[in-house]
Amino acid sequence: MGRRLCLAGFLVRVRTTRYEKKKGEWIYRCRCFQTMYTCIYLELHAHLNGCISSATMKKLMAQKPYLQIQNGMTVIDKGKKRTLDDITFMMFHVLFLNQITKDIIKEFAADGVKYLELRSTPREEKSTGMTKRMYVETVLEGIKQCKEEGLDIDVRLLIAINRRSGPVVAKQTVKLAEEFLLSTDGVVVGLDLSGDPTAGHGQDFLEPLSEAKKAGLKLALHLSEIPNQEEETKILLGLPPDRIGHGTFLNSATAGSEELVPLVRQNHIPIELCMTSNIKTQTVPSCDKHHFGYWYNMGHPAVLCVSFLILTMYLGKEPN
Numbered sequence: 064m065g066r067r068l069c070l071a072g073f074l075v076r077v078r079t080t081r082y083e084k085k086k087g088e089w090i091y092r093c094r095c096f097q098t099m100y101t102c103i104y105l106e107l108h109a110h111l112n113g114c115i116s117s118a119t120m121k122k123l124m125a126q127k128p129y130l131q132i133q134n135g136m137t138v139i140d141k142g143k144k145r146t147l148d149d150i151t152f153m154m155f156h157v158l159f160l161n162q163i164t165k166d167i168i169k170e171f172a173a174d175g176v177k178y179l180e181l182r183s184t185p186r187e188e189k190s191t192g193m194t195k196r197m198y199v200e201t202v203l204e205g206i207k208q209c210k211e212e213g214l215d216i217d218v219r220l221l222i223a224i225n226r227r228s229g230p231v232v233a234k235q236t237v238k239l240a241e242e243f244l245l246s247t248d249g250v251v252v253g254l255d256l257s258g259d260p261t262a263g264h265g266q267d268f269l270e271p272l273s274e275a276k277k278a279g280l281k282l283a284l285h286l287s288e289i290p291n292q293e294e295e296t297k298i299l300l301g302l303p304p305d306r307i308g309h310g311t312f313l314n315s316a317t318a319g320s321e322e323l324v325p326l327v328r329q330n331h332i333p334i335e336l337c338m339t340s341n342i343k344t345q346t347v348p349s350c351d352k353h354h355f356g357y358w359y360n361m362g363h364p365a366v367l368c369v370s371f372l373i374l375t376m377y378l379g380k381e382p383n
């Protein structure tokens with residue numbers, strides 16, 4: 064299903080009126096420009112390893128039947144579990160990673176998405192010879208090949224810093240991202256900060272993220288995904304980031320949170336909201352309790368995103 068959103072993230076689903084040609088049909092009207100014609104499809108929060116479809120997994124497994132898949136989980140259909148090991152294993156192989164990237168782009172394109180930002184943490188694996196640089200190059204090659212095939216979709220890449228890897232690795236990731244920012248003619252647009260929100264402290268990543276910002280990399284940071292992170296969120300909002308991922312507890316009633324909302328609003332920082340992901344991972348109990356309404360009602364830029372497509376069939380913890 065396509066997500067109809069405008070660039071500023073304001074969207075209203077309304078019925079057409081008698082003043083419009085398609086009377087009575089559902090259309091998507093862009094609040095920021097007060098016209099439906101500026102709406103386009105875009106996906107801004109898509110983790111590469113979280114968007115591998117069942118069809119792709121089956122295809123890749125069929126190509127390598129001798130692979131040992133842990134827990135014997137070889138069926139990846141909807142409603143049946145896939146393991147994170149399955150996915151991680153696939154992503155350590157250049158051929159597989161290239162295929163995964165292309166398949167994801169083609170599936171988003173088939174879904175009507177016109178602008179797609181993928182995000183992924185560079186991985187290295189000695190057993191397959193994969194280095195972090197090769198990892199990024201392989202994803203970029205997949206993006207390039209899709210472009211050469213003439214797919215009607217503009218794809219960019221955010222290189223992700225995994226919180227669990229700590230600040231030293233974060234600095235290395237920033238250096239890598241800076242190089243690709245300069246060499247990819249705008250395909251690498253910035254950095255993502257993600258991973259286990261309980262790992263490390265936001266302060267640990269302030270220096271590398273500041274460096275990245277100075278170098279011209281855009282920052283899309285997962286912030287306040289879990290409660291009681293006001294202190295680190297406030298520190299990272301000081302950068303300020305260019306977009307916020309989730310921000311589930313930015314507007315919570317806990318002590319310290321009252322300072323966060325004004326900071327976000329003053330800097331007009333758009334928030335990437337991933338309803339299905341939040342509900343599946345149980346950080347939000349239901350759609351009607353989701354913070355989309357809070358931000359939308361105050362007219363703050365908020366963009367509906369997918370995050371992890373596989374969460375529609377996998378109910379465990381999010382991969383990093």
Ligand SMILES: [Zn+2]
Pocket residue numbers: 108110257285308370
């Ligand atoms: Zn995310």
